[in-house]
Amino acid sequence: MKNLYPLSLLALALAANGTTARAQDLAFVACPIVQDTPSVPCWLTEYEGELYYMGVQSDVSAPFNPPWLGHMALVEGTPSATGERICGGLVLDPVRVAVMPEMSPECDERLVAEPGYVLPFEPRRPPGPSSGRLAFSPPQPPPPPEPPFEPRTFPVYFPFEGAVNFQTPGALGEILDYARAVGAERIEVTGYRAAVLLTDGTVLEERSGLAELRAGQVARMFEGLVDSVEEIDVVFDEAAEPGDWQDRRVDVRVIP
Amino acid sequence: MTVKPRLSHLLLGVAVTSFGWQAVTAQSTDEAAAAIAADAGDLPNGGTAWWEPGEGRPIPEAIEYDNDHGRLRLYNVDGEVVTEGHPFFEPLGPNGRACVSCHQPADGMSLSLRSIRERWEETGGSDPIFAPIDGANCPNLPQGEEASHTLLLERGLFRIGLPWPPRDPWGEGTIEPEFTLEVVRDPGGCNTDPEYGLDSANPTVSVYRRPRMVANLPYVVHRNFGIGPFVGKTGEPALRDPENGEPVNMNLMADARVPTLGTQASDAAANHLQLLRGLSRAERAQITDMQGQLFAAQVYDNVAGDLLAGPGGNAFGPENLAHGDIGFLGNNTTRWVFPVADEWAEPQPGLTEEQNERRASIWRGQQIFHFRTFWISDSMHLNTVGLGNPVKRTCATCHGMHMTGLDTANGWMDIGTTNLPWAREVPLNPWTDEEELMPLFRVTCRDDVPPHPFLGRVIYTQDPGRALISGRCNDVGTIVMQQFRAFAARAPYFSNGSAANIREVIDFYDRRYNIQYSEQEKTDLENFLATL
Structure with missing residues (x-):
């Protein structure tokens, strides 16, 4: 019941x-931008003239799930204090991204890969088949509870x-x-x-x-x-x- | 507290296929066919390919059938199946059909359009597969006339009548749908029929779908990777096996409306065989036992020859399927989706140059399947499950289950086979008199629910798919993925038969996702898919 x-x-x-x-350092609604690379694409967004990096494509296990073109996204994040940039965007870390439900066809920006640009890290999941596991392991389950x-x-x-x-x-x-x-x-x-x-x-x-x-x-x-x-x-x-x-x-x- | 999924009133699943077969008869004098049979180890060939309900022929441990691309082998792991008295093969209901009527061995245990047309010609439309209940566009149309059976004769589609609004699988009553459903086009006449349509005393939606393969089913109903109490793509509770309460993977039928092979068999017996008494427990067990030990795959390619010759061809043949790892996510290191090793593509001694070239093409096709990236966009339950829209991936991303290319998790998604603007439609212009066969529905999502993320609040579809079961706006046009096996034996493809052959499948994806395959890539991919 x-x-x-x-x-x-x-x-x-x-x-x-x-x-x-x-308080969030930044909270805004904007179109996402997908930036291709020779490996997985980066996901960027722009707010008040600054380009921000949110994350890369990975898989369902990733803490960052990329937004969707065709929709605006609510971005809540903290800009890198060191000015770190990936794919040209100022890194937001931590960052939370939520896709806005209504369609926004104006959010359609796809950027081709920059010649010679290489991601500064090895993506956890390549764009092809996996290596036999999810990119991010789930946390270990807690031990069984003890009474009382x-x-x-x-x-x-x-x-x-x-x-x-x-x-x-x-x-x-x-x-x-x-x-x-x-x-x-x-x-x-x-x-x-x-x-x-x-x-x-x-x-x-x-x-x-x-x-x-x-x-x-x-x-x-x-x-x-x-x-x-x-x-x-x-x-x-x-x-x-x-x-x-x-x-x-x-x-x-x-x-x- | 217990929840008992409601299982009644569910219909048989649906689905696929490819090029027709040509049986290598025992009397054949064709030397090439004889040589093929000899290469395969003198397995019995299909003889008279069509299986009549109740004819009593046993199915041997292994049997083969020719098709346009090569040869398919059926393999019964537990040995010969005695069909006499077997409920899968006997005409249990009043319309003369058996399960085998629409799940023919020569067609990879599906039913090819070629077989359907041949039966029409040979029987003058009296074969039980043309039974009015679902072998006609609508049951009350005049029988024996081609015009009454156009969806079956031209697209290989059977009518599936589903209650509207959907019944609640978790309780009594019905689901309040998130959308309204209007009939925009109804060439079959059933959706607007006063007796069978949406406005009838028992409001019913008629959609038209292909019968799915009844082979390699342990892969289809596995409970390994990605299967749990909840549906991985949506979070909703997964249906449960009524026998033991365990969650199931919901990969059966085009809309996942039944949880198990047993419930599917009962559903099909009631709705396709019109067996009012229902299947007995023993009959259901006999059917599911056979389904659990039957495997089907190509073993011979008309150009490359024996697919099992040489090392590394573990993707090929039903024996490899029968003994493969079931319910595992494929990868690129230890367990490929379709394992074809590099050495398989190396020139093999004793083969002609043409054969070796074809093997190399098949291997390249496998590589394209695994590694050729493209941008997958606007696909419900794929782009929405944490990957982003678009996502740069490959065929193997969605078709990831080791050995079958199924989705390992609960697998309905919308790639546009039934939803406009991507679904195949006859072009309207002043210079054609061709008329579209498929019905068309207008789906309007309620204002108090989020719109469909990629199609908005008004969607035009030939088949709402899973949404006819869930009532959800974002399920409109989502269809449960099918396995890639026996492709060569069971055209046409997709749940609505909209791809007449393997090349049209590839062309659909190329168009849908702007892949820009080269002609060579298409050829290699086609050659590869035809070997599965």
Whole structure:
């Protein structure tokens, strides 16, 4: 059975996630640019006259997932303090990139490879077949929990305006393992949406209803997978205060 | 809490093919054919190629059939299959069909357009494959007339009727679709038919798809790399095996609507054989047991000769498939998608110059498949899974499963075979009277869901594919990938039969992704694909 509640009706004393703005060095929405190289392509973007490097093409396991031509992207990142440049762009590190859902056909810039330019590192995944493994290994699973078992909350993060996607199963694995190991009786799923304060002062807010959608989708993913769970409570908080990427999330609380 | 996937009302999968076969009969006096058979170790040839339901011929451990590119071998790992009384081969339902009707050994256990046309000519349209339920454009059309069977006779397509809105696979009732569906063009007449159409008492969408191969299926239903409780490309919960609750890889049928070979068999028996009583548990087990031990692949190329001659040809032949590593992601070091070693392409003693040249071309085609990069763009569930749009990769990126070229993970995506503007359509102009055969639907995504990332809120499609099951806007036109085996035996290709031959498959990709293959590259790739 799945119970669904707006958070405001529950008066739960939840942590104030999603309500505190966290500063980003840069946060802007712009078209991505793909720059070919003799190996994998670089992904760049331009903001206020500066060209920024976001990352290279890799595979599904990579922490950086390139954006899409045909769409604007929300870029949240920190420019390199040393002025490091790759593919001509000032490196943003760390960087988070989210594809904006609406189509933007003007985002169509493809740059041919610069003659003689070689990436300053060996790409983890070449443009051809893999070497038999994913480019980035998943983190080692934590050791099995020991009693006494405690309620534990796991965050599951989403890209701006995003709900369950190809990245979500990776985040749920640890939660499933824990819930099964402790024989969880109850799971509470709390969904949030958020907003971003852009560098230019604009506040960009995720669409209304996304907190409920995220929570509902994540709750559905647990159905039938943990035999001991009799109930999954779904809670959502549609408040969207400016914050950072950690506010675009669902909290999954596993209760033994 | 348990979730029981709803499995009823699901239809048989669909799919592919290639050039027709020419059986090497026992009475053949063709010396070349005899020499071919001798080279292959005197395996029995296909004799009379067409398998009638209930005819009782056993399928030997190995049997071969000629086709336009060479010769296909079927290999039964567990030895001869007794077909008499076997539910795959017996006409269980009232329309006279058996599973074998549409999964013919000579056609790589699919059904080639050539076979379909030959059956029409030989039986005057009375063969059970032309049964009104799905062998006609719509069941209520006059039977025995070519005009009523154009989709089957011209594209090799069977009608698949799916409920609309989709049924909820996880519970009772239906899914609320993220889009509305309108019929723009309906040459078969079924989607607008008052009895069978979208506005009928049982609203039904009719799409038209090819029957898929029933061989090498352990690869299709593997539970190894990339398979878990969730679908790797979308994050949604994966369907589960009703027998044991384990997640399945959802690579069966064009739209992944059934979880297992057993449920697929039951679905096909009900919807294609019209077997109202349903398959018994024992019958289902007999069918799936046979499916698990049947492998098919080319063993002979008409120019290169015996593909298994010389070292390093581990990609070829059904025996290599049967004993290969199942459910592994191919790579370029230890386990190629299609392992053809360099030494295989070296000139082999005893072969003619022409044979050695063809072997070199086949090897180059394999290299193109693995290493020739191009920009893959605007393809749902490929560019959207962390690779970026566009992504610079190769054929082997998507067709990555060792030995089959399947997707190792749950594999539906949209490369444009059914969605406009890429789908094959008859050009409209004042100088042609050719009419498009395929239906056309207008899909309009709801305002409260994100638009399709590459096609927007209004999409025109010949077949919404997976979206007819999931109800999702971004699944419109996504089709489950098929294996690359027995290509030469089962034209036409793609789920809607839109590529008449292997070259048209290559041309589609060349056009779709602006690959700019050279003529030599196309030839090499075609020669390679024809050997699988």
